[in-house]
Amino acid sequence: MAQKQISAEERRKAKEHEKRGLRAYQEWDIDQAIEHFQLASELVPTEPNYLLLLARALARSGNFDRALRALAGFMRLEPESPLANRFEQLFASGMDEVEVLLTDKMTAAGVSIEEIGAAIQMWLEYRIALGSQTLVVRKPETWAAALDYTIRKVNLRPVRRKGIAELYGVSEKAVQDRRNDLIETLDVMPCDYRYFTGRENPLDKLVEAAELLEKLEARFQEP
Known part of the structure; x- marks a missing residue:
């Protein structure tokens, strides 16, 4: 079956999602990053880099099953990539x-x-x-x-x-x-x-303290 032709507009939108996804990834808004990279890969399914970016974001979120599926998609598109050997090891049943x-x-x-x-x-x-x-x-x-x-x-x-x-x-x-x-x-x-x-986790206390401080500040600023 012939592949669907990808329009210039679809490529432009995918690029925009890539930019927004990278920005979200840097800002630790991982859910947003995943959403943008997923949309980019759906718009241009022949672009392996979008799947690689999606795998990174999914791994950071702890969703390793989906991350590995994204990597499998990358390897299907780029079987001769120098990265293939490294990624193939992730699917091995034994330990490295x-x-x-x-x-x-x-x-x-x-x-x-x-x-x-x-x-x-x-x-x-x-x-x-x-x-x-x-x-x-x-x-x-x-x-x-x-x-x-x-x-x-x-x-x-x-x-x-x-x-x-x-x-x-x-x-x-x-x-x-x-x-x-x-x-x-x-x-x-x-x-x-x-x-x-x-x-x-000691970080929980920091989060609680920050939330309390925010409430106290709001109360302090009340007219």
Whole structure:
């Protein structure tokens, strides 16, 4: 069956949705970003980049099933893409070298299974969030160390970079460099809701305090 011809107007609208989606993504309005990227991909279903952007936004929202479906669509359109190998690994049933190292080392160190799961989730999201950027994994131990260190920091565990570096047999600088990559790409914060595994998240108190302050300010400004 012949593909439907895509008009110039449809391409223009798709581009506009892409711009608005990128803006929403940067502002952490993830639902809006997903909506715009979805609309862009529907208007121009032959443009693989829209599916890649959609996958990134879905991964950030925690909807990994839909993110993987978007990536599958990308690979159908771009089977020869240099990114294909990285994305194909996301569909594998087994663990990759980084995940094996994380599981072994964190388990041996007595880290909870919830935090190990959070580290694996962070690795999955990072590989999707990189989008069209190249991922170089020369030494899996370095990435595993950075993920372990970052997850422990997010969960407010007493941990030193030197100890993590020694645990994985890598340099402190390598751990810090890869940690910076994770934080910058995923916009990770202390007690980040995506990776915090405790029962009570300290950020909840900040949200409550901000809401209370807003109410007090409104009352203060009443005529």
